[in-house]
Amino acid sequence: MAVMQIEKMKSATDLPAVIFLAGAENYLIDKYTEKIISIGVPTDLREFNLDLLYGTDVNARRVIDIASSYPMMAEKRLVIIRDFNKMTPTDQKLIVEYAEKPNKSTTLVLIARTADLRSKALKDLQKLAAFVSCKTLYENQVVQWIEKEIKSLGYHINPDASAFLALQVGTNLQELKNEIDKITLFLGDEKNITQEVVAEVAGVRKEHTIFALQNALGRRDLKQSLLIYHNIKFSQSNLGIIAQLSRFFTNILIATGFDTSRQSTAELAKKTRMSSYFVNDLHKFKRQYSAEELLSALENIRHIDYILKLFPVNPESIMEMLFVQIVKGYPAERLPYAGKIS
Numbered sequence: 001m002a003v004m005q006i007e008k009m010k011s012a013t014d015l016p017a018v019i020f021l022a023g024a025e026n027y028l029i030d031k032y033t034e035k036i037i038s039i040g041v042p043t044d045l046r047e048f049n050l051d052l053l054y055g056t057d058v059n060a061r062r063v064i065d066i067a068s069s070y071p072m073m074a075e076k077r078l079v080i081i082r083d084f085n086k087m088t089p090t091d092q093k094l095i096v097e098y099a100e101k102p103n104k105s106t107t108l109v110l111i112a113r114t115a116d117l118r119s120k121a122l123k124d125l126q127k128l129a130a131f132v133s134c135k136t137l138y139e140n141q142v143v144q145w146i147e148k149e150i151k152s153l154g155y156h157i158n159p160d161a162s163a164f165l166a167l168q169v170g171t172n173l174q175e176l177k178n179e180i181d182k183i184t185l186f187l188g189d190e191k192n193i194t195q196e197v198v199a200e201v202a203g204v205r206k207e208h209t210i211f212a213l214q215n216a217l218g219r220r221d222l223k224q225s226l227l228i229y230h231n232i233k234f235s236q237s238n239l240g241i242i243a244q245l246s247r248f249f250t251n252i253l254i255a256t257g258f259d260t261s262r263q264s265t266a267e268l269a270k271k272t273r274m275s276s277y278f279v280n281d282l283h284k285f286k287r288q289y290s291a292e293e294l295l296s297a298l299e300n301i302r303h304i305d306y307i308l309k310l311f312p313v314n315p316e317s318i319m320e321m322l323f324v325q326i327v328k329g330y331p332a333e334r335l336p337y338a339g340k341i342s
Contacts, residue, residue, distance in 0.1 A: 006032045006132060012040050012076040016130040017102035022085075022112040022122065023134030027173035029111060032132055033080065040078040040107055048072040055083040060094035067098065067106045075126045077106040085112035085122065092121035099128040137173065142166040144174060151185060157193040163275055165198045170211055191328045203313065208232055210241060214248040218285035222327040226320060238308055238315050242322075246301045249326075255282035289329075299332040300325040306341050 009015060015036065018063045019027050041049045048070045053063065063081060071077040084092070095110070102108060112122060115135060125131070137145055157165075169176050175233040179202040183193055186201045208231035216224040229241075251272040258264040260283050289297070304322045307313055313336070325334065332338055 006035050009035065009039055009104070012107075014048060014072070015040055015076060015107040017104050017107060018125075018129040019101045019107060019109045019132065020129035021109065021132045021134055022110070022114065022117055022126075022273075023136070023174055024113065024115040025134045025136045026113060028134040028179060029178050030132065033109065033111065036109055037078065037080075039085070040076050041074055045074045049074045049077045051077075051079045053079070053081050055081055055085070055087040055091075060087065060091035063072070063091075063108075064098050065223070067108045068103050070103075070105050075105075078109070079106060080109040080111065082111045083113065084110040085119075089121065090120070092119070093340060096121050096124045099125060137171050138273050139166070139171060139278065140269065140275050142171050142176070143275050144165050146180070149180060150184075153180070155184060155187070155193055158195060159296045161193050161195040162190050162200045163278070164195045165202060165245045166275065167211065167278065168202050170209055171227060174285065210236055210244050213241070214245055215281065215285075217245070217323065217326055218248070218252065218281070218288060222323060225323045225327065229319060229323065233316065233319075239305070240304050240320055241319070242301055242308070244250070246298065246305075249294055249297045249301065251297070252282055252285050252289065253291065255279070255286045256291055256294070258283075293329045295328045296329060296331055300330075300335065303332045303335050303341055307335065307337050311337050311340075 019036065021032055023029065037046075037050065040226060051066050055064075058081070058295055063079065065079070067079045069077065076309065081087075081095075084095070087095070095108075099108070110125065110129065117123065117126065143159075143162045143166050146165055147157055150157045150162075165176070165179060171181055183197060183201050187193065187197065209227045211229040212230060213225060213232065216228055232241075251274065254272055255268055257270040260280075265276050265279050267284070268274075269279045272282070274282075286294075300322055308315060317337075321335065324330070325332070
């Protein structure tokens with residue numbers, strides 16, 4: 001079935017029999033789920049026609065029994081299964097079979113809060129159900145999302161301001177929405193959002209993020225890198241940090257092949273999947289490292305990734321060692337277990 005656009009749904013009759021929400025972006029999943037509930041069943045009839053279940057607590061037979069029953073004094077029965085991806089493969093298979101011939105008077109909503117959709121059941125559902133992708137946005141998509149969200153609220157944001165807000169907050173849509181709500185509350189009747197407004201309201205709240213860490217490393221600021229790491233290590237996984245740094249230094253290496261002209265900047269933005277606003281930073285960072293040092297940084301990152309996964313080490317100490325290696329330009333051969341990594 002084709003990809004579904006929930007924003008265009010107006011009433012219960014617009015809802016298909018099976019909807020599959022999948023991805024790692026919780027804000028989108030929650031937003032779309034609320035939309036489906038709001039149009040699917042009237043508030044006064046939800047006690048009889050709305051079932052909220054968890055895949056960890058229910059089996060397929062129970063889900064199918066509920067979905068096969070008819071609504072009571074309403075157009076639709078709505079059955080929502082959170083954590084569908086955590087059901088057993090057998091239960092998932094049975095629900096996929098139900099999706100082939102579903103009860104048309106029920107809308108079954110299956111939610112998988114995961115970016116990994118490679119299992120057979122999840123692949124089959126993308127074909128059988130109305131599929132709604134809720135994947136995390138790329139950096140170069142965030143500015144557009146901010147501008148669209150703000151426009152829907154009746155406000156206008158300057159391009160520099162939207163790029164600055166994305167830089168301050170990152171790609172987490174819930175955090176972005178929280179900041180947008182703060183900004184609109186701060187403005188009152190004023191409808192134009194400038195970079196100065198963003199800086200005043202949201203400009204100091206995100207000193208310590210993965211993006212601040214990568215920028216500190218880009219500047220070869222070891223002291224700040226270590227400080228930021230110790231502030232984010234409880235909210236960010238080490239492997240997640242490594243994945244982000246790998247992408248960051250790869251993009252800097254790519255930037256070494258581009259000049260700062262407008263055309264080259266546009267091409268670099270497309271190649272790195274970044275906003276042109278942030279591409280300018282790549283040009284600054286590439287001046288801090290030689291091409292050999294950038295390749296060494298990537299090799300260090302690769303080695304640390306293997307070390308964390310395969311060897312009994314203190315993760316915090318190993319991450320600190322990574323930052324030293326990158327900033328100082330040391331080769332990966334200096335790392336522990338380097339001789340055991342091909």
